[in-house]
Amino acid sequence: MADGVDDQLVQQLADRARAEGLQLTGEGGLLAMLTKKVVESALEGEMDDHLGYSKHDPAGRNGGNSRNGRRGKKVLTEAGPVEIATPRDRDGSFEPQLVGKGQRRLTGLDDLVISLSAKGLTHGEIAAHLAEVYDAEVSKQTITTITDRVMDGMAEWQNRPLDAVYPVVFIDCVNVKIREGNVANRPIYLALGVTVEGTRDILGLWAGEHGDGEGAKYWLRVLSEIKNRGTADVCIVVCDGLKGLPEAIETVWPQAITQTCVVHLLRNSFRYASKRDWAAIAKDLKPLYTAPSESAALDALAAFGDKWEARYPAIIKLWENSWAEFVPFLQFDAEIRTVVCTTNAIESINARIRRAVKARGHFPTEAAALKCVYLALMSLDPTGTGRKRWVARWKAPLNAFELTFPGRLTTNKK
Incomplete structure (x- = not known):
């Protein structure tokens, strides 16, 4: 369409507007005037199609229906308010599509x-x-x-069919403030799958229930919903110590490995330590999650305890309590460890959500909070560059997944 625009005509219009001191946008501006002309021309074209003949065409004489003047109304556009004249027909059967009846x-x-x-x-x-x-x-x-209006689209998105298998699914939460009597923090859970093609697929959003946290019954409902939408198998589910989630994973996807998020484990470790010790603690914890085997990791944890237990016993307790969900990480190939451990998969998404949530402060209802989060998700990666980057880096991890989980990425794939 851009190729059909007369550059010389556009330049003439711009020069005339500048000479006459006409502003570009706003009411009465150049773009508003052009919008008016284009919209009115399009509406006249719609009327031509409706009647079957163009204006002043003799073919329309005695045709049973004809033009019956125009009705003016003001509509808001990206160029500012524009006063347009909408054509009418005698029997009132014309239904304009570009600017519908009552549309402002x-x-x-x-x-x-x-x-x-x-x-x-x-x-x-x-x-x-x-x-x-x-x-x-x-x-x-x-x-x-x-x-x-996006809520209708959200409902459709939340119930869309999913892939039959995902190599990795991350489950995380963002806390939002909801005003229900008193303003209180409520979690909104996000499930993000890495597809067999190496792209990110946000599987859905779920608001947390009231009370002291969710349990196995809640997570069984969430995971069953994902399974019912087509996901028959997941190789690895990465989560952060959510109560009842490991039991629900075992019920819904018996072959799936539940893996605690190593990045969250490290961050939670820093919560118990003075900031001046963070660098040293990070250095001493690295041998745990880079260990070639569980025995080597246990030796690294013992060495870490010898140095830090007197000052930060809660850190050692944290790793001991998370050990059952941390250990599976050690059996993976380095390429799989990179996918599981990376923060890029979900942190960039959470950062966008947190910016949107922080700007709002708090929400009147759970639905308002979900709408905000959904809108933030729909604005992610509009150019598709992130998708291309993920796909380009996926071949080596895909080979590692095929070797570690033989046949599961292909036999279940749609």
Whole structure:
């Protein structure tokens, strides 16, 4: 379409606007005028299709229906408010598609509002931005109405079919503040799968239940939902000591290995130590997760205890309590360890979610929090560069997974 635009005509319009002191955006600006002309021309084209003949065409005489003037209305666009004239027909059967009856915004403005919301702007900030940049008056309620429409898409996304097998699934949570009487922290859980092709696939979002945390019954429901959507097998599930989750994994995917997140284990270790000791602790813990075998890792833990137990006994206790879910990591090839241990898989996603959540402060309802998180997820990697990078690095881990889990990546694949 861009090839069909007359550059000389565009330049003439721009020169004329500059000479006459005409602003680019806002009400009465050059883009608004052009938008008006394009929209009105498109509506006239829709009317031509509806009647079966063009304006002033003799073929329409005595045809039973005809044009019946135009009705003016103001619509909000990305160029600012635009006054347009919508054609009418005599029998009232014309239903315009570009700007429907009762519609007061072009879809481009809705897309802009959703994009700004996904980046973490509050509804007040979005309204101020539209007023400042586009001279468009949009109320907070209108912005809420626009963003609420994504909930239908969220429901469809949450129930879409999934791959039959994932080499790795990460399960993590982001805490949000929800105002239910008093403002309280509530977890929103995220499941992210690494596909056989090496791409990231966000499997869904689940709000945590009330109380002191979720148990096996909750996780059995979540994992069964994933399985019912098509995922018959998972090789490794990486999580962070979520109560009841290992038991649910064993029930839903009996062959899956439950692996504690090594990165979270390291971070939790630092919580018990003075910041000045972090570098030394990180150096002394490295032999544990780089050990070639469990016996070597036990020797490394003993050496770590000899040095640090007197000062930080909670760190040793943390590793001992997590040992059963940490040990499987040691049997993996280095390529699989890289996939399991990497923070890039889920940390970049969590960072985007946290930015959006932090900007809002707290949410009135659980649904509002889920909507915010969903919008943030939908704005990830719009250019697809992250996807290409993951695929390019996947061949070596894929070979390692095929050797470690023979036949499971192919026999279950759709």
